[in-house]
Amino acid sequence: MRILFMGSPDFAIPSLSALLDAGENVVGVVTQTDKPKGRGYVLTPPPVKVFAQERGIPVWQPRTLRDEQFDALLKQLDPELIVVVAFGKILPASVLSYPRFGCINVHGSLLPKYRGAAPMQRCLIDGCAETGVTTMFMDEGLDTGDMLLSQAVPIGPDDNFEDIHDSLAAAGADLLIRTVQSLKAGTLVRHKQPEEGVSYAAKIESADCLLDFSWPVQRVHDRIRGLSPFPLAFTRTPDGKLLKAVRSSVYSKDTPTRGPGEIVPSQDGRFLVCCGDGVLELVTVLPEGKGRMPGKDYLRGRKFPEGSRLGAGEQNG
């Protein structure tokens, strides 16, 4: 079966890798164009491009899928199946309808929950105990296609975005292989997505990253882990500097006597902050202009006066 793979970030690599390892005939990879990234705007290729080239798979980076050029490419490659994993662009009907066996997508949630751009982050932020991956036949809607297979993955109390990202990427790759095999065997069954339980996971914006210490501790902790290690939840120090939270832990759920955001003195140097209904420990932080460091080390150098408060008096920066 001639398979065309479409994907861009790290998340898609295990899936592509699994297809190749399974001996599938991947005729090509379509990925996003190289983009200026990082300090100095260095033109950077998408991870999938790098991986594909290492494996000797031809790569295309069309600016758009909606022109004759791409139509011609489709004809030339003549895929019987298109596999899409975190590609980052909407596929037009002309592409969706091309392959005989359709377009299969691997999505990082248990559909119909968390359709959309940031399912893993939103799920963690919401404090879910479980998530998963789902394969589906794509249609023109946003993650609304008929479901094929799914695999649940438990979420540990301290798992962060990176943990879930990695385990879902692996689970997704595994599920993809099973889906493709089932497709070839003719045993694949498609299910319409239920109307009940639909939810959307909107793209993460910087407003989503601002911490509010009047929230319950658990909620603050969930927010931090859902956004770690990227893009990272943040607050402001009393002097208006950015302080990002890389790793945290629920320190106590005793009702605090101090106000939200207030730094709690601790004998053993831990970085403790009051939340709505308890105390959170900031285990690893990232100060503006610095690298990440243990909360203890950060406090050692900063020496906040008694009663200092995080996130208060937002000084517009």
Added chain:
RNA sequence: CGCGGGGUAGAGCAGUUCGGUAGCUCGUCGGGCUCAUAACCCGGAGGUCAUGUGGUUCAAAUCCCAUCCCCGCAA
């Protein structure tokens, strides 16, 4: 040449504005106190202050010049 922060003992920082041979909080090593301790007390080791064998100066971590490296933002 996108914007900005920074390179000072193992760690996090101060000191640089107003040049005068290095300090804080920890860690570490040794000793003491204690039923005990992440507590306390005493003492010690550990730094060519990123690099240039650069410039200015009687004197530079501190001023000037060049280079290397790290990081945050943004994308």
